[in-house]
Amino acid sequence: MPKTPTLQCDxxxxxxGDVRALADVSVRLSRPGIVAIIGPNGAGKTTLLNAFSGxxxxxxxVCRLEGLELSGHSVAEVARxxxxxxxxxxxxxxxxxxxxxxxxxxxxxxxxxLLLALASLGWRTEERVNHAxxxxxLESVGLGQESNRLALELxxxxxxxLSLAVVQATEARxxxxxxPIAGIHPERRVSILNLLRRLRDDGKLLVLVEHDMPAxxxxxxxxxxxxxxxxxxxxxxxxxxxxxxxxxxxxx
Amino acid sequence: xMQVIANGxxxxxxxxxFALGFGLVHSTGRFFHMAHGGSYVVGAYxxxxxxxxxxxxxxxxxxGGVLGGAVLGAMMEIAVFRPLRRRNASREGMFLxxxxxxxxxxxxxxxxxxxxxxxxxxxxxxxxxxFLGARITNVQxxxxxxxIAAAASAWIGLQKTNLGMRIxxxxxxxxxxxxxxxxxxxxxxxxxxxxxxxxxxxxILSGFDTDLTPSMGFYAQLMGVAASIVGGIGSVRGSLLGxxxxxxxxxxxxxxxPTQWQEAIVFAxxxxxxxxxxxxxxxxxxxxxx
Numbered sequence: 001m002p003k004t005p006t007l008q009c010d011x012x013x014x015x016x017g018d019v020r021a022l023a024d025v026s027v028r029l030s031r032p033g034i035v036a037i038i039g040p041n042g043a044g045k046t047t048l049l050n051a052f053s054g055x056x057x058x059x060x061x062v063c064r065l066e067g068l069e070l071s072g073h074s075v076a077e078v079a080r081x082x083x084x085x086x087x088x089x090x091x092x093x094x095x096x097x098x099x100x101x102x103x104x105x106x107x108x109x110x111x112x113x114l115l116l117a118l119a120s121l122g123w124r125t126e127e128r129v130n131h132a133x134x135x136x137x138l139e140s141v142g143l144g145q146e147s148n149r150l151a152l153e154l155x156x157x158x159x160x161x162l163s164l165a166v167v168q169a170t171e172a173r174x175x176x177x178x179x180p181i182a183g184i185h186p187e188r189r190v191s192i193l194n195l196l197r198r199l200r201d202d203g204k205l206l207v208l209v210e211h212d213m214p215a216x217x218x219x220x221x222x223x224x225x226x227x228x229x230x231x232x233x234x235x236x237x238x239x240x241x242x243x244x245x246x247x248x249x250x251x252x
Numbered sequence: 253x254m255q256v257i258a259n260g261x262x263x264x265x266x267x268x269x270f271a272l273g274f275g276l277v278h279s280t281g282r283f284f285h286m287a288h289g290g291s292y293v294v295g296a297y298x299x300x301x302x303x304x305x306x307x308x309x310x311x312x313x314x315x316g317g318v319l320g321g322a323v324l325g326a327m328m329e330i331a332v333f334r335p336l337r338r339r340n341a342s343r344e345g346m347f348l349x350x351x352x353x354x355x356x357x358x359x360x361x362x363x364x365x366x367x368x369x370x371x372x373x374x375x376x377x378x379x380x381x382x383f384l385g386a387r388i389t390n391v392q393x394x395x396x397x398x399x400i401a402a403a404a405s406a407w408i409g410l411q412k413t414n415l416g417m418r419i420x421x422x423x424x425x426x427x428x429x430x431x432x433x434x435x436x437x438x439x440x441x442x443x444x445x446x447x448x449x450x451x452x453x454x455x456i457l458s459g460f461d462t463d464l465t466p467s468m469g470f471y472a473q474l475m476g477v478a479a480s481i482v483g484g485i486g487s488v489r490g491s492l493l494g495x496x497x498x499x500x501x502x503x504x505x506x507x508x509x510p511t512q513w514q515e516a517i518v519f520a521x522x523x524x525x526x527x528x529x530x531x532x533x534x535x536x537x538x539x540x541x542x
Contacts, residue, residue: 075431
C-alpha cells in the first residue's frame with residue numbers, strides 16, 4: 001500500500017473574477033524533499049501555496065496534510081498543524097526584534113495558553129532555551145549580528161533571511177517558501193541553498209516557488225511546472241529543465 | 253505654588269493611569285476606545301457600593317471595583333468590539349460604537365445612583381502631610397505610587413515577558429500574528445481586561461480623593477485621551493509624560509486663570525504639542541505603524 005503523501009491536493013479549482021488561478025490541480029508531495037514550483041507569472045504558483053496554507057479557500061477540490069483535510073481550517077490552525085510559509089513580499093513582524101520574531105515562532109511555548117502564561121513559574125529557563133535556539137536559527141541565515149535590531153530596520157534581503165529563520169524555528173514539517181532565493185545577496189546564496197538542503201535532510205518537505213532556475217537546478221529534487229492554473233509537467237529538474245520545448249514555451 | 257504643582261502631579265498620575273490603559277487598547281485593538289471611561293466610572297461606583305453599602309474595607313472594596321471594571325472590559329470586548337472586528341468594522345465604526353457604549357454606561361450609572369455627587373471617602377478629610385510646602389493626603393500619595401508601579405509593570409510586562417512579546421506582535425499586525433500561529437482575539441481580550449482594570453483603578457483612586465459623579469468617566473476620558481495624544485499613544489513612558497504634562501498644565505493654568513478655562517488650557521496644550529510633534533513626544537516603538 002502506498003504511503004500517505006505528506007502534502008497533497010486533488011482537483012483544486014480557484015477562480016478570481018475572470019481569472020482562473022487554479023484549474024484542476026492535483027499534486028502529491030512526500031517528505032523529505034525539496035519541490036520547486038516554476039512557471040511564468042500568473043501561472044497559479046502562489047495561489048497554490050495560498051491554498052495549502054489556508055490563505056485561499058479553493059472553490060473546489062481538497063488539500064490534505066498527511067491525510068488530514070485542510071479545507072475550512074484557518075491560517076492559524078494550518079500553521080499549528082505544521083505548515084509554515086514565507087511570502088514573496090517579505091512579511092515579518094516589524095515591531096519585534098529579529099530574535100523576537102524567531103522566538104515567537106517557536107512551537108509549544110508557554111504563553112500559547114493565556115492561563116498558563118499567567119500562572120507559569122520558571123518560564124525563564126524555557127525562555128533561555130528558546131533564546132538559544134532562536135540565536136542558532138539567526139546564525140544559520142547569517143543574521144547573528146542583527147538579533148536585537150527591530151525587523152523594520154533590516155534591509156529587504158535581511159528581512160527575507162529573517163523570514164527563513166522564522167519558518168525554520170517553527171519546527172513545521174512542511175515549509176512553503178515563496179521565492180526564498182530572489183533578492184538574496186549572491187554571497188549568501190550558497191549558504192541559503194545549503195540551509196534548504198539541511199532542512200530537507202532533517203526530514204522536512206520544502207515547497208518553493210522560485211524564478212531563479214540555476215538555484216532550482218541545484219537544490220530541487222522535484223520540479224513542478226505550472227501554467228494558467230494547470231500542472232504542465234512534473235519531474236526531476238535535470239529532466240524538466242533539459243526539455244527545450246518546455247523551457248522555450250514557459251520559462252523564457 | 254508648590255501646592256499647585258503637587259495637585260497637578262496627583263491629577264496627572266490619574267490621567268497617566270487612564271492613558272496607559274487607553275493606549276494599550278489603541279495599540280493592539282487599533283481603535284479609539286472611547287468607552288475606556290466606562291470602566292473608570294463603573295469601577296469607582298462599584299467600590300462605593302461595596303464600601304459604603306456592603307460595608308467592606310476600602311482595600312477589599314477597591315479590589316472588587318477593579319475586578320468589576322475588568323469584567324466590564326471583557327464584556328465590552330466580547331459583546332461589541334470582537335463582533336465588530338469580525339465584520340471588518342472601520343476604525344470610525346469602532347469609535348462610534350465605543351462612544352455609544354460610554355454614553356449608555358454613564359446614563360446607566362446616573363439612573364441608578366442619580367446625578368448628585370456621592371462620597372466614597374470613609375474617613376473624614378484629613379489635612380494631609382506637609383511635603384516641600386504642599387499638603388498631600390495619603391490617598392494622593394497612593395495615586396502617584398500606584399501610577400508609577402502600574403507603568404513600571406506595564407513596561408516590564410510588555411518588553412521583557414513572553415506574553416508581552418505576543419502582545420507587541422498582535423499590535424504590529426493582527427494578520428501576521430495569525431501566521432505565526434497566535435490567536436489575536438485571545439490577546440486582545442486579555443489586553444482589554446488588563447487595560448480596563450487599570451482604568452477602573454484610576455477611577456477608584458480618584459473616587460477616594462474627590463467625589464463621584466456619573467460624568468467623571470467622561471471627563472477622565474477627555475483628559476486621558478489628551479494625555480495619551482500629547483505623550484504618544486501606546487507608549488508607556490509617553491502615557492506617564494503626557495499624564496503629568498496635562499495635569500500640571502491644567503493646574504498651573506487655573507492658578508492664574510478662571511477655572512472655566514481648565515479644559516481649554518489642556519486642549520490648547522494638545523494643539524501646541526501636535527504642532528511640535530505630530531505623533532506625541534514619545535512614540536511607541538511597538539505599536540501600529542499607521
